[in-house]
Amino acid sequence: MINSGSSWRSIIREGCREGMRRLESIVHGFLLRLPPETAHELGLLLLRMSPGRRVISDEALRVRTSFGVLNNPVGLAAGFDKTGRHLGSLEGLGFGYIVAGTVTRNPREGNRKPRIVRRREQEALVNAMGFPNPGIAKFLENVRRCRPRSTPLLISVSDEHLESLVECYILAQREAAAIEVNISSPNTPALRHYFEIETFRELASSLSQRKTRPTYLKLPPASSTDQKALIAKMLRAWWDAGFEGVTVVNTLPMEDPGLSTGVGGMSGRPLFGYMLEAVKMAWELTDGSLEINAVGGIFTGRDALTAIMNGATTIQIYTSLVYRGAGAVASILEELLEELRRSGFASITEVRGSSFRK
Ligand SMILES: Cc1cc2nc3c(=O)[nH]c(=O)nc-3n(C[C@H](O)[C@H](O)[C@H](O)COP(=O)(O)O)c2cc1C
Incomplete structure (x- = not known):
């Protein structure tokens, strides 16, 4: 019976x-038939109303980071929840951690719509959001109300004014397990002064004096030798200032006539090679000492494994969530477990940097 x-x-x-x-x-x-921003808003609303999903849990997926031991290495990339209002429902998708924001000191409207274009044949997006967000005070109020129950929360902060960025940094640390500092959005040209090495050193020094949480720097993809050299310098300066890690990469500057601005940042599949190169560079420059969150074109467990083999501590996704749907995290984790078995690794921890040991 x-x-x-x-x-x-x-x-x-x-x-x-x-x-x-x-x-x-x-x-x-x-x-996927609706305009991208409408689909995003409606998707978040439906997520709120839908029951819990299958969550993949396996000892082999656990990862140690400066902000704790994660159930799995897949994080939600910055920009998906810019308000802090959807964190509870996003947690139900099974992420190992969530990055909320980017948030600035004062509220911003962002650019005029349309500001996201889908390139379906490439499984890519081009966005020119321009940091729409409710400002740090309202954002933190939302976070207090909607914070994930057990998934570590990172907050992404930015501002073109150094004092405002430092202020956001101080306030965000009170509510987050760790912070991501985003100076690499291509849609906010006023951030570019941080790419002068002296200004960057001043930023790193100002933040390090106020640091109470693990802190990651979000860097752009490099598309020229000069850019690579500059990013290498910034990486070293960040490491020397005593920060825990970096998140690589942000979107790639790209023209698109479908955007109100005519130019934005591309994410998705075409970014994978840029991401991998940045991960390898960060690993090699610091002998694997820096934590590296890999983001850019990660769609499958195989992509995630490749990033981790080349030095990533964790991976993050945005565009694959759009194209694969709400089950993306569970699917990537199942595929990752399968890849681990196939490659003879007992756990994710064993995988990190393994391509440099051959
Ligand atoms: C619509 C959109 C908005 C984004 N907003 C932010 C943001 O506010 N802050 C940030 O650091 N990155 C932002 N990103 C970049 C993502 O966090 C990520 O670095 C990039 O999309 C590459 O990952 P993917 O290929 O998995 O999408 C945004 C990306 C998209 C597509």
Whole structure:
């Protein structure tokens, strides 16, 4: 009796799961037909109303970082929740950690719409959001109300004025497990002064004096030898100032006539090579001592494994969540477990930097 009862229960459970998967795939297909920002807002709303999903949990996926031991290495990249209002429901997707923001000192409207374009054939997006956000005070109020229950939260801060950036940094540290400092958004030209090495050193020094949490610098992709040399200098200065790590990379500057601004930043598949190069550079420059969050074109478990083999501590996703839908995190983790087994690794910890040991 007990056996037949439990087998019925498992058949019903599997049936419900399959039903949910089909429903999700229909909703996802529908969202991809809407204008990108409408789809984003509606997707976040639906997420709030939908029940919990399958969460992949396995000892082999656990990762140690400066802000704690994560259940898995897949983080939500900055920019997905710029308000701090959706963190509770995003947690249900099974991330190892979540980056909220980017937030600036004062509220901003961002650029005029349209400011996101899909390039479906490339599985890419080009965005020119321009930092729309409610400002640090309101943002932190939202975070206090909607914070994830058990998933570590990072807050991404930025501002073109050094004093305002430092102020955001101080305030955000009170509510977050760690901070990401974003000076690399291509849609805010006023940030470019941080790429003068002396200004950057001043920024690193000002932040290090106020540091109470692990802090990561978000860097742009490098597309020339000069840019690579500058980024290498910044990386070293960041490391010398005593920070824990970097997040590489932000979006790649790109023209697109579909944007109100005519120019934005590209994310998704085409960014993968840039991300990998930046991860390798950060590993090599610091002999693997710096923590590296890899972001850019990671769509599959195989992509994640490649980034980690080349030095990443964790990975983050944004665009693959748009193209693969709400089940993306669980799918990437299942694929990653499969890749671990196939490559003979016992855990993620064993994988990090393994391509440099051959
Ligand atoms: C619509 C959109 C908005 C973004 N906003 C931010 C942001 O506010 N701060 C930030 O550091 N990165 C932002 N990003 C960049 C992502 O965090 C990530 O670095 C980039 O998209 C590459 O990852 P992906 O290929 O997985 O999307 C944004 C990306 C997109 C597509």
